[in-house]
Amino acid sequence: MTKRKAVALISGGLDSLLAARVIQNQGIHVEGINFYTGFCVEGHTHAIRKKDKAKPKRNNALWSAEQLSMKLHIIDISEEYKDIVINPKHGYGAHLNPCLDCKIFMVQKALDWANDNDFDFIITGEVIGQRPKSQRKETMPIIARESGAEDRLLRPLCAQNLPATLPEREGWINRDELFGFSGRNRKPQIELANKLGFEEFAQPAGGCCFLTDEAYSNKLADLWRYRGEKRYELDDIMLLKIGRHIRPAPNFKMIVSREEGENNFLEGYRKQFLHLRTVSHNGPLTLIDGEPNAEDIELAARIAARFSQGKQDTEVQVKATFPDGQSKILGVAPILPTEIPQGWYV
Amino acid sequence: MSTHQLNAQNLLCPMPVIKTQDKIATLASGDILEVSCTDPGVLSDIPAWCRINGHKLLHSEQSDRIIKLTIEVIHENDR
Numbered sequence: 001m002t003k004r005k006a007v008a009l010i011s012g013g014l015d016s017l018l019a020a021r022v023i024q025n026q027g028i029h030v031e032g033i034n035f036y037t038g039f040c041v042e043g044h045t046h047a048i049r050k051k052d053k054a055k056p057k058r059n060n061a062l063w064s065a066e067q068l069s070m071k072l073h074i075i076d077i078s079e080e081y082k083d084i085v086i087n088p089k090h091g092y093g094a095h096l097n098p099c100l101d102c103k104i105f106m107v108q109k110a111l112d113w114a115n116d117n118d119f120d121f122i123i124t125g126e127v128i129g130q131r132p133k134s135q136r137k138e139t140m141p142i143i144a145r146e147s148g149a150e151d152r153l154l155r156p157l158c159a160q161n162l163p164a165t166l167p168e169r170e171g172w173i174n175r176d177e178l179f180g181f182s183g184r185n186r187k188p189q190i191e192l193a194n195k196l197g198f199e200e201f202a203q204p205a206g207g208c209c210f211l212t213d214e215a216y217s218n219k220l221a222d223l224w225r226y227r228g229e230k231r232y233e234l235d236d237i238m239l240l241k242i243g244r245h246i247r248p249a250p251n252f253k254m255i256v257s258r259e260e261g262e263n264n265f266l267e268g269y270r271k272q273f274l275h276l277r278t279v280s281h282n283g284p285l286t287l288i289d290g291e292p293n294a295e296d297i298e299l300a301a302r303i304a305a306r307f308s309q310g311k312q313d314t315e316v317q318v319k320a321t322f323p324d325g326q327s328k329i330l331g332v333a334p335i336l337p338t339e340i341p342q343g344w345y346v
Numbered sequence: 347m348s349t350h351q352l353n354a355q356n357l358l359c360p361m362p363v364i365k366t367q368d369k370i371a372t373l374a375s376g377d378i379l380e381v382s383c384t385d386p387g388v389l390s391d392i393p394a395w396c397r398i399n400g401h402k403l404l405h406s407e408q409s410d411r412i413i414k415l416t417i418e419v420i421h422e423n424d425r
Binding site: 034036040058059061062063065066070071072073074075076238264268 | 360387390395397
């Protein structure tokens with residue numbers, strides 16, 4: 001008899017880990033697929049910020065695959081994903097998170113992969129009622145239909161609450177050994193994890209996407225507002241994860257590193273930007289995005305000086321280096337905290 | 347058998363893993379891939395990716411900000 005094959009969407013969280021193991025336990029060959037959108041939380045900030053050094057820097061999707069002894073295919077969809085973020089057909093969630101469009105897109109990409117690699121069906125760790133935007137009873141058929149996966153999409157953790165899918169009807173999978181989880185309560189998943197022998201697992205509170213984060217979404221909205229269009233490059237969304245973002249005027253924004261790890265990261269970008277560095281005192285590296293005039297640069301230098309060790313001194317020397325390599329030294333008085341309106345912080 | 351280089355410096359995880367995965371897909375079993383990176387996350391992620399996919403991590407070292415990993419490619423049909 002042909003061994004059936006399933007591709008599992010692996011986010012690195014507990015639900016996708018459990019869904020894959022439940023299907024493996026029914027004798028199905030399962031391989032994982034993980035999509036890189038550019039907004040993935042893990043890895044980036046952990047690797048950049050020194051304060052996070054104690055946190056494990058592992059990629060949770062790879063870690064899950066290892067627990068499951070299965071292959072994992074990590075696919076970069078960041079370019080195609082822009083259209084999902086910019087024009088979500090089903091709209092945004094609480095912030096700029098296009099969760100339903102995102103899920104449809106990922107299932108569609110997994111279906112393409114399954115077709116190209118002769119896999120029979122797709123599994124996800126979705127649970128009805130788990131997430132307010134994408135994991136609801138009424139969104140489940142929308143995802144199946146609009147992704148094109150139809151009844152080749154199986155959700156092992158809540159399958160008993162949904163119509164039988166092709167793998168169940170064909171007898172590749174025993175529906176009785178699937179589950180009927182629903183709601184936001186995590187207890188059933190924790191119990192199943194214990195039963196299946198998983199002692200350690202990742203449970204990111206807001207999922208694993210920066211777009212569910214209010215502060216991050218505000219920075220992205222600011223970027224679009226002042227750029228005059230909804231557009232971004234991968235470098236833009238990386239930089240939104242780093243540093244203090246301060247916009248003293250519509251025509252420019254400052255990205256001020258908060259610590260050594262961020263300084264090191266911003267070093268990789270400094271040649272693309274006008275950047276400021278305090279030379280008379282230790283201080284942060286500051287990138288300036290936009291088109292500041294001479295007065296703006298002086299103001300930016302005063303703000304950068306405020307975050308240096310010379311913040312209490314009467315003058316701080318700040319070196320401004322332009323993208324063409326030219327530079328000049330400015331002697332400035334550090335701005336007072338009261339002179340920085342809260343509204344400048346993005 | 348030949349030795350290949352991959353520069354994944356200034357890329358954040360999982361991009362170095364994706365670049366490694368895509369490069370290895372173009373190589374033959376027995377080939378050696380030397381990857382250089384700056385994201386410390388690769389010290390966990392690339393060895394994990396190798397274990398999952400059956401390739402052999404021969405060596406890893408970190409000096410200053412540069413992390414170098416050496417991988418022997420072993421495709422499934424050659425195990």
